[in-house]
Amino acid sequence: MVFIKTASAFALLSTLASTAPTSTPIYPPYSNSESFNLIANVTSGDLSPSINGWGLTSYHTGAGTAYAVLSPSSPRIFYANGTAEEIRYNSGNILSDEGTPLFPGGLVINAPTTSTPSEVSLSVNAGVGTSNVGITHFPDPVNTLYALGGEGFYACERVPFPGAQSAVMVFQTQSEGVPAGCAEVVFLPQCSEGSGAVHPTGAVSGCYADVAAIDWSIYYSS
Numbered sequence: 329m330v331f332i333k334t335a336s337a338f339a340l341l342s343t344l345a346s347t348a349p350t351s352t353p354i355y356p357p358y359s360n361s362e363s364f365n366l367i368a369n370v371t372s373g374d375l376s377p378s379i380n381g382w383g384l385t386s387y388h389t390g391a392g393t394a395y396a397v398l399s400p401s402s403p404r405i406f407y408a409n410g411t412a413e414e415i416r417y418n419s420g421n422i423l424s425d426e427g428t429p430l431f432p433g434g435l436v437i438n439a440p441t442t443s444t445p446s447e448v449s450l451s452v453n454a455g456v457g458t459s460n461v462g463i464t465h466f467p468d469p470v471n472t473l474y475a476l477g478g479e480g481f482y483a484c485e486r487v488p489f490p491g492a493q494s495a496v497m498v499f500q501t502q503s504e505g506v507p508a509g510c511a512e513v514v515f516l517p518q519c520s521e522g523s524g525a526v527h528p529t530g531a532v533s534g535c536y537a538d539v540a541a542i543d544w545s546i547y548y549s550s
């Protein structure tokens with residue numbers, strides 16, 4: 329599960345930091361914003377062309393329904409939604425704005441199918457999206473997209489999208505390694521301008537100015 333991974337990395341780093349003081353920051357600096365793009369940081373495997381640094385967006389499949397896909401350009405603008413308490417206890421959701429006039433579209437972790445019980449696809453559908461999905465926050469020193477109950481996010485060339493250079497996103501619910509033909513990714517929020525809509529329960533999330541510019545070699549290695 330995503331949380332345990334990040335929490336144990338933090339525990340390890342805290343130990344290292346206390347025994348080896350250094351003037352180099354060990355986590356990338358971030359700022360705070362309601363709006364962000366979700367940028368894929370490849371942590372194992374890759375696709376061809378590389379999808380490292382690509383942004384999460386949507387590929388429409390019907391009225392109000394879309395697959396979550398990665399694309400090298402035009403990433404969608406997302407925000408974390410929920411009361412302060414929901415955000416703190418990781419029970420909020422991730423939303424985006426779509427349509428004219430703007431209405432919410434949520435990041436959805438789809439239900440498993442019998443053919444792929446341990447793997448589910450991600451969508452961006454009109455409506456509320458899946459709960460317990462958000463951006464990690466204090467005391468986690470790194471801000472990433474999490475979804476409770478899963479192993480992580482993978483970018484896979486599963487569905488052909490005519491004319492679109494994109495990889496469909498899947499989420500794994502059991503520890504089975506990187507699925508064949510997929511890259512394991514971590515999503516990092518990159519601070520962005522808002523969509524123009526006002527979000528009464530939009531939360532402030534930690535986000536990075538330029539994910540592609542982060543030199544991970546000077547921070548921790550996971």
Ligand SMILES: *[C@@H]1O[C@H](CO)[C@@H](O)[C@H](O)[C@H]1NC(C)=O
Pocket residue numbers: 369370371372470472514544545548549550
């Ligand atoms: C981002 O990817 C690099 C290269 O795989 C890795 O060293 C780093 O730990 C990743 N960052 C996060 C937050 O997973």
Ligand SMILES: *[C@@H]1O[C@H](CO)[C@@H](O)[C@H](O)[C@H]1NC(C)=O
Pocket residue numbers: 409410411414421423432434455456457529
């Ligand atoms: C946003 O969060 C608030 C507070 O929990 C909730 O009332 C509202 O339904 C959520 N909005 C969407 C579109 O999910």
